[in-house]
Amino acid sequence: MCQTLPRLLLLSLLATPTFSAFGNEPVLPPFSTINSLDDGWEALEFPGIDSHTRYELVTEDGTRVVRAEADASASGLISRLSVDPGDSLILRWRWKVANVYEKGDARTKAGDDYPARIYVAFEFQPDKAGFFERAKRKTVKVLFGEELPGNALNYIWANTLPVGSVVPNAFTDQTMMIAVNSGADQAGEWVTVERDIVADYREAFGEEPPRIVGVAIMTDADNTGESATAWYGDVALERPGDQR
Template identity: 70%
Template sequence: MRTITGPVIWLFLAITPLVAPHLLAQGASLPAFSKMASLSDGWEPLEFPKIKRHSRYELVHEDGSQVVKAHTSGGASGLITRMNIEPEGSLLLRWRWKVSNVYENGDAREKSGDDYPARIYVAFEFEPEKAGFFERAKRKTVEVLFGEELPGNALNYIWANTLPEGTFIANPYTEKTMMIAVNSGSERAGEWVSIERDIVADYRKAFGENPPPIRGIAVMSDSDNTGEQANAWYGDIVLAPTNTD
């Protein structure tokens, strides 16, 4: 695994190698937390060498199922699984999660508040024909330096602090990532919440066009900007076309 130095979540996926991608058929689960013997069974850690504190991830049994528990206390890191999926028509992303609390100083509109007790990140393939000259040149420089392919736009589903549920807002670090508040506030903290999102519809709303192939999905609980702490629990994450029960 190659580590990176930036503090921004989109950089996790931007300069982590996309070699040997996990190919996933529509209608199947991502590597299921409930069936893993270890977190390395289909997921990889993502860590910042310049951030001293990393979020901790472990397999635990919670309410009768094996899930991933995350703990973050002034740090940042995540887990990622790689893939190459063409999202045709409609493609649903389903998961359930639980958080212990939200952050008092969390604010999706500010770099200083860009922390979330739980988030799920969907990264898409870069489309060079739609990029300007300077963006292509910058990306080519990074690829030469790191020997890796960079993904393009991303959707970031978050458990927000005060941002109203359903809000779409550009990440304060980059407009290439659109933040979507699927939960907000502490009212449902401490209980499992099930989420279902149409990735294709969300991408169209966020970027005004159909999505390119999906190249990776990550989970992350971070608090490096706010310095606060939280626990989060992630259940299995499933991708399915709309005609699949």
């Protein structure tokens, strides 16, 4: 996914929180229980990309999930949050892909597409930013009246990048790509993934994470020009003691 300034501006929509509490109510609206993708999720579309990935609720084995279909396209679904990650915060989800991209390569701009990814956006920390970064953000604020988010983690289903690899995004080192699945060996199978966001942020950025301002699912193919289908089950944020 190309991350030009206008596209990053759209992620600034994450700055307005909608869900923030833990307990009996899920932080992220479960796909298995909502009746519409408008129930706590919203489209994330990018200027200059007219072809959008198609997302719809479908039923598989009696459970409601999201099916995403990309054809040289890009867009996502986001849920806005305001969550303090604390000492440990577990992100758990399950997903399935029909295929990976032949030209997919997390280390290049031309290959920066993924049949499935989970995007976690964090609050911007101005006290840790350099002069030019602060100046750029101030300009954006003046011109567009919006705040850009800060760092981000992308959990990706990669093509050839080894599982466990953590690499900077090809467009910006403020986004770190973490390969949690790779290759086509498990294509067509549901895979459950569980990650400690705090531990991953510390490894990726070498510091404690700020507040989480949004989580997105995304299947994109605009850079490779290929096609893919993916399915997303419920995406959950849980404190270690609250895990089911």
